[in-house]
Amino acid sequence: MQTVLYVTDDQERKGNKEIMEEFTVIGKRISKVDAVDKATGRALYIQDFKLPGMLYGKILYSKYPHARIIRVNTEKAKALPGVITVLTGEDIPPVRLGVYKDNPPLKAGKVRSYRDEVAAVAATDLETAREAINLIEVTYEAVPAIFDPEEALKPEAPLVHENHKTNLLKMPWNLHYGDVEAAKIEAAFNVEERFSTTWVTHCCMGTSGAIADFDHADNLTVYTNTQIPSLAQKDFQETLKVLGFKDKRVRVIKPCIGGGFGSKLDTYAYEHVAILLAWRSRRPVKIVFEREEEFCATSPRQPTVTYISMGCDKEGKLLYRDMSMVLDNGAYTSWGATTPSVMMMPITSLYRVPNVRYNAKCVYTNNTYSQAMRGYGNPQATFAIESAMDMLAEAAGIDRVEFRRINSNQPGDVTPQGLKITTCGLPECIEAVSRDLEFGRPREKGVGVGLASLIHVGGGARIYKSDGCGTIIKMDDYGKVDVFTGASDMGQGADTIIAQIVAEELGVKVEDVHVFHQDTDICPWDVGAHASRTTFVAGNSALGAARKIRHRLLNMASETTGIDEDKLTLKNRAFFADGKQVLPIGKLLRGSHFKPRGEMMMADNFYDPPNENMGRDFSGNMSATYSFGTHGVRVKVDEATGKVEILDYIAAHDVGRAINPMLLDGQVHGGVLMGVGYALTEQVILENGRNMNPDFRDYKILTAMDAIHSKAVVIETVDEQGPFGAKGIGEPGCVPTAPAIANAIYDAIGVRIKDLPITPEKVLAAIKKKNGAVSCGIDAFTQKEQPCE
Amino acid sequence: MSREIKLMLNGNQIFVAIEDNWTLLYLLREKLGLTGVKEGCGQGECGACTVIVDGLAVNSCIYFAVEVDGKDVLTIEGLAAADGTLHPLQKSFVENGGIQCGFCTPGMILSAKALLDENPQATEADIKQALAGNLCRCTGYVQIVESVEAVVDKSSEDINVVVRETGESG
Numbered sequence: 001m002q003t004v005l006y007v008t009d010d011q012e013r014k015g016n017k018e019i020m021e022e023f024t025v026i027g028k029r030i031s032k033v034d035a036v037d038k039a040t041g042r043a044l045y046i047q048d049f050k051l052p053g054m055l056y057g058k059i060l061y062s063k064y065p066h067a068r069i070i071r072v073n074t075e076k077a078k079a080l081p082g083v084i085t086v087l088t089g090e091d092i093p094p095v096r097l098g099v100y101k102d103n104p105p106l107k108a109g110k111v112r113s114y115r116d117e118v119a120a121v122a123a124t125d126l127e128t129a130r131e132a133i134n135l136i137e138v139t140y141e142a143v144p145a146i147f148d149p150e151e152a153l154k155p156e157a158p159l160v161h162e163n164h165k166t167n168l169l170k171m172p173w174n175l176h177y178g179d180v181e182a183a184k185i186e187a188a189f190n191v192e193e194r195f196s197t198t199w200v201t202h203c204c205m206g207t208s209g210a211i212a213d214f215d216h217a218d219n220l221t222v223y224t225n226t227q228i229p230s231l232a233q234k235d236f237q238e239t240l241k242v243l244g245f246k247d248k249r250v251r252v253i254k255p256c257i258g259g260g261f262g263s264k265l266d267t268y269a270y271e272h273v274a275i276l277l278a279w280r281s282r283r284p285v286k287i288v289f290e291r292e293e294e295f296c297a298t299s300p301r302q303p304t305v306t307y308i309s310m311g312c313d314k315e316g317k318l319l320y321r322d323m324s325m326v327l328d329n330g331a332y333t334s335w336g337a338t339t340p341s342v343m344m345m346p347i348t349s350l351y352r353v354p355n356v357r358y359n360a361k362c363v364y365t366n367n368t369y370s371q372a373m374r375g376y377g378n379p380q381a382t383f384a385i386e387s388a389m390d391m392l393a394e395a396a397g398i399d400r401v402e403f404r405r406i407n408s409n410q411p412g413d414v415t416p417q418g419l420k421i422t423t424c425g426l427p428e429c430i431e432a433v434s435r436d437l438e439f440g441r442p443r444e445k446g447v448g449v450g451l452a453s454l455i456h457v458g459g460g461a462r463i464y465k466s467d468g469c470g471t472i473i474k475m476d477d478y479g480k481v482d483v484f485t486g487a488s489d490m491g492q493g494a495d496t497i498i499a500q501i502v503a504e505e506l507g508v509k510v511e512d513v514h515v516f517h518q519d520t521d522i523c524p525w526d527v528g529a530h531a532s533r534t535t536f537v538a539g540n541s542a543l544g545a546a547r548k549i550r551h552r553l554l555n556m557a558s559e560t561t562g563i564d565e566d567k568l569t570l571k572n573r574a575f576f577a578d579g580k581q582v583l584p585i586g587k588l589l590r591g592s593h594f595k596p597r598g599e600m601m602m603a604d605n606f607y608d609p610p611n612e613n614m615g616r617d618f619s620g621n622m623s624a625t626y627s628f629g630t631h632g633v634r635v636k637v638d639e640a641t642g643k644v645e646i647l648d649y650i651a652a653h654d655v656g657r658a659i660n661p662m663l664l665d666g667q668v669h670g671g672v673l674m675g676v677g678y679a680l681t682e683q684v685i686l687e688n689g690r691n692m693n694p695d696f697r698d699y700k701i702l703t704a705m706d707a708i709h710s711k712a713v714v715i716e717t718v719d720e721q722g723p724f725g726a727k728g729i730g731e732p733g734c735v736p737t738a739p740a741i742a743n744a745i746y747d748a749i750g751v752r753i754k755d756l757p758i759t760p761e762k763v764l765a766a767i768k769k770k771n772g773a774v775s776c777g778i779d780a781f782t783q784k785e786q787p788c789e
Numbered sequence: 790m791s792r793e794i795k796l797m798l799n800g801n802q803i804f805v806a807i808e809d810n811w812t813l814l815y816l817l818r819e820k821l822g823l824t825g826v827k828e829g830c831g832q833g834e835c836g837a838c839t840v841i842v843d844g845l846a847v848n849s850c851i852y853f854a855v856e857v858d859g860k861d862v863l864t865i866e867g868l869a870a871a872d873g874t875l876h877p878l879q880k881s882f883v884e885n886g887g888i889q890c891g892f893c894t895p896g897m898i899l900s901a902k903a904l905l906d907e908n909p910q911a912t913e914a915d916i917k918q919a920l921a922g923n924l925c926r927c928t929g930y931v932q933i934v935e936s937v938e939a940v941v942d943k944s945s946e947d948i949n950v951v952v953r954e955t956g957e958s959g
Binding site: 029031032035036039040041042045048202205206256257258260261290291491492493662665666669670671672673695696703704707709710 | 827891933
């Protein structure tokens, strides 16, 4: 294993010259290929598309969290000039959405959350559509609702879906490797604790939206914000089938996406409503969310209640980890319900732990329904694990950093779940953080340091039967390259990374490569931008296609020049022999079109990584390689106000290889600040199912004023499976942030906050409780005495 | 009520008929086709719709179109030079990783421009203060602030300073 440590600072990177020099494009801080378009306002998002004859759609949402729909009167709305179509749940065939197919795009008979779509309007302009929605009269009969997932599991709880018979989803997330009970007896030190995390939401700056457009033969084009163009195409095809259109084409066009973060991993009611309105209107229909809708009608990260116990022997070696969780699924089922599959990875495999048990219950409630968000459950699980790691280290009397060193994953490990750890830079990450943050430095009052680590899939994740991605490459007469990839760029830079990989392999410049990633009519199949898989899977796919082209180019060049293939090199848009340019690529390609039995330069490649689906016991090597990282933070806690200030932050990541250090830094810095928000400020406040803070005034994502000086440290382990050695890095940046901060707060003032977000109120209450106070004052909202908890 | 207003828009004088209840955002995006002006919230909270009016960065979503009568409006479309040369801030955002999804970028760059026109030697604290009203979910702001700092570091000569009194776009 080749391990390289560098700080992403050009001065310090010079130490790695020998490694960097073998590449012309890989490892360089290259500007994003779409950056100029975005800096000049040319980039087009869903908001910016207008089709001839296009109508504007609006959705009417439920007024109750749980109610029977008695009557919907659409007469007044239909009579409004400019209204073309009004649809209710009664007007549409049985289209069903989501992982469980439990969600109709327009509800009939019953609503199960405030987010439920009751009716929809298409009108000639947006104002008219808005007005028409307000003219629809719905008579409801409220029924008892349930909002707490633990309460929802009780036998007397109202049922969210009557025909489901129980609020517990039939997804048996249970695993047990080794013997946890025996290990508990054997352990010298044990800890046991309850942790909780809350609803947080993606807050993409560009809101959700779609345009649906049928042609004269009922073929459908959908312009939509999606991270899963190929799977969305399939979903829309299913809707067409229900509408009675068989064998029709569906084309998905993905404009620039104003942020994804997991929010666009499924298709949603608004997309299908746009299709239904377009189907009924016979005109294109556009639905774009307003910000309040974005907060209320998109799917947040699911909250968890976690019970964890963990123990180690006298030397500090972990013996067992025992975790159980309750997840609020909300009223319908999207991928949020499957996040325990990824939570299993840190639970079984973050640090060496021989005996592991885990069970998770996903529970229907009358809240909004949940979705995956950056990390796919990993942030919730890691919050509990890494908080408990500090508690256990303290119980065992072992230094926190040393405790993690003792238990660190190592290259060659096979974890209890069967994850095969190949390259592993975790020990180096721990060292980088402890050295950089000076853990041993004398303590100032109210100041503390904390650290937390992560494991994440870094080589794709076999969630579906395929984890594949296709690529087509063609070269034109002038040596320019068109790459058609299944990958989805959503701002993270997938198009740039793929252009770099192809440019490196074909000896051309990045600006010679044009990456198409936005149209299912043109681009090959892929399972979507999730699991930090794009650089690894789409990168390998593109690399494989480029290799085919390279091979043919060298072959043809050898024929043309009479020089042996192995004496030719391909760089700077030309072939070189003995250091001299012998033939430009463009000239060779032009010649190939004019010679007898001419040929064109085109190749395709499908790459499906060597990873495994989980077996019945949830074991299996789900990723071809794993990403590791450690974050360290120094905080200052104001004991008078409970305010937490971040003084220093260091994020060390094993990324395999930094294909583009500038974009990599961006993923880390962005992930870290999202993680800081998760730790300290962000919460979707649901009061009896109603979103109480659907705007940026009250939902606190961090601003430039709150930006922290995070320092990104990159550990290159050059994974032999990765394209040029790279692993995925999209999600890891926000995974260990919250526990690192919670651990630092404990170090600073001796109180452990177990429930996110760690607001000043919670910190203050915990300080008061620690100092023996019983009452923490009068709550401003309820006017009641608050206990210090 | 409708009326005609006159404004300098990206260096060109235009006359346009508007309704009193239109926002500047609506006028620019829906009527004048300047879709580089983004709507992120419609409530003046996110800054994606930022444009520069007489040298000041404003949220065009809560700024009435009627108020730009006789004023000078600069949108992202008017920032690069006529020959397409990027403004130093645009170039810096491109080269320093200040852009990811790009939805906040036009507003972010224009807020930064308004700051640097006013204070070409802005400090990091000044930059963070000036950009506090422009939300970004992708970058953690680190490379955005660096992108602005990189322009400050250079001599301020290559930045076109808006002369607010005369209302000329830079």
